Amino acid sequence: MKKRIVAFRRLNDDQLDQLRGDFHVDYFDNLESADDPAFLAALAKAHGLVGASLKITPALLDKAPHLEAIASISVGYDNYPVEELTRRGILLCNTPDVLTETTADTGFLLIMATARRAVELADFVKRGDWQSSIGEAQFGSDVHGKTLGMVGLGRIGAAIARRGALGFGMPILYSNASPKPALEKELGARRCELDELLEAADFVCVTVPLSAQTERLIGAREFALMRQSAIFINISRGKVVDEAALIAALEQGEFRAAGLDVFEQEPLPKDSPLPQMAKVVALPHIGSATVETRTAMAQRAVDNITLALGGQRPISPVNTDAWATLSD
Numbered sequence: 581m582k583k584r585i586v587a588f589r590r591l592n593d594d595q596l597d598q599l600r601g602d603f604h605v606d607y608f609d610n611l612e613s614a615d616d617p618a619f620l621a622a623l624a625k626a627h628g629l630v631g632a633s634l635k636i637t638p639a640l641l642d643k644a645p646h647l648e649a650i651a652s653i654s655v656g657y658d659n660y661p662v663e664e665l666t667r668r669g670i671l672l673c674n675t676p677d678v679l680t681e682t683t684a685d686t687g688f689l690l691i692m693a694t695a696r697r698a699v700e701l702a703d704f705v706k707r708g709d710w711q712s713s714i715g716e717a718q719f720g721s722d723v724h725g726k727t728l729g730m731v732g733l734g735r736i737g738a739a740i741a742r743r744g745a746l747g748f749g750m751p752i753l754y755s756n757a758s759p760k761p762a763l764e765k766e767l768g769a770r771r772c773e774l775d776e777l778l779e780a781a782d783f784v785c786v787t788v789p790l791s792a793q794t795e796r797l798i799g800a801r802e803f804a805l806m807r808q809s810a811i812f813i814n815i816s817r818g819k820v821v822d823e824a825a826l827i828a829a830l831e832q833g834e835f836r837a838a839g840l841d842v843f844e845q846e847p848l849p850k851d852s853p854l855p856q857m858a859k860v861v862a863l864p865h866i867g868s869a870t871v872e873t874r875t876a877m878a879q880r881a882v883d884n885i886t887l888a889l890g891g892q893r894p895i896s897p898v899n900t901d902a903w904a905t906l907s908d
């Protein structure tokens with residue numbers, strides 16, 4: 581009998597056909613909530629789960645007694661209780677590498693858009709306010725040659741730093757759990773403490789994953805250390821930043837501008853002041869959101885679940901201990 585997979589958000593027809601060749605698939609194209617009764621009924625019989633952005637809780641796992649593997653269509657896995665999954669022998673897979681360059685493009689887009697005030701000035705033109713040559717009050721700041729401070733120098737952080745160092749001649753500072761000697765050699769990057777980075781960088785760019793160690797890593801104290809002329813970029817997870825402190829620091833002019841792809845609560849609540857601030861470029865979590873990259877991510881998830889449920893090692897397992905249990 582075929583194993584059963586529940587899939588949601590979002591696979592194309594070829595990917596669904598590929599899965600249906602090996603498995604019984606229940607597909608929820610537009611799942612609104614994990615409480616959807618049809619979704620829960622399918623989950624109760626599922627061996628595999630494929631999808632993204634759903635908060636997976638132990639209570640939800642209790643409703644999936646046959647679950648063997650989850651293939652997340654994301655590289656970040658802060659919405660999964662990894663230890664609990666491992667304890668239950670459920671394998672979790674993610675999608676590293678295939679989204680690195682696109683997410684780095686988005687990070688650099690935020691650097692450029694904030695420094696050159698692209699959104700604010702495009703709105704100015706759109707409103708018909710461009711009546712004469714713009715003056716100094718609307719000038720931006722250079723990107724090339726400025727110091728880029730990377731908070732996190734993993735796959736995405738390195739790809740952003742590479743764009744900055746090799747494309748824009750930016751000196752790179754980084755704070756990261758472990759040293760990155762190869763990147764130091766390639767990019768001339770220098771590792772330093774977070775406080776030194778915050779004090780010295782013209783652009784502070786956050787790319788660490790959300791974890792117990794990084795939650796609210798950047799708050800009022802950290803914003804106060806930044807230069808008044810500096811620009812803050814967050815392309816990782818909203819909860820790495822204390823958002824109330826970010827808003828207060830922007831209001832008080834502690835630094836110049838913020839480029840944000842991620843927020844404490846997503847979608848951003850309607851009463852958030854952030855999108856209305858001229859100094860803020862706010863994007864709706866589109867780091868990896870190109871047709872090519874989202875297709876590649878979904879394909880990686882399809883391949884991961886197919887391999888895992890077929891008894892073969894998946895391409896990108898997160899909790900390899902669970903893989904050992906599953907492959908016994």
Ligand SMILES: NC(=O)C1=CN([C@@H]2O[C@H](COP(=O)(O)OP(=O)(O)OC[C@H]3O[C@@H](n4cnc5c(N)ncnc54)[C@H](OP(=O)(O)O)[C@@H]3O)[C@@H](O)[C@H]2O)C=CC1
Nearest residue numbers: 656732733734735736756757758788789793815816867868
């Ligand atoms: N906005 C978007 O759409 C997207 C957002 N993301 C986010 O980006 C994150 C990073 O992805 P990716 O670059 O692939 O992940 P990586 O694991 O390659 O990079 C994360 C880096 O952060 C470092 N790090 C982890 N914890 C700490 C800490 N406590 N202090 C300092 N450094 C730390 C790691 O150090 P070490 O190397 O020593 O382990 C690693 O170098 C994802 O987890 C996700 O949250 C990802 C894709 C798209």
Ligand SMILES: O=CC(=O)O
Nearest residue numbers: 653654655656868
């Ligand atoms: O935020 C996106 C991810 O892949 O993680």
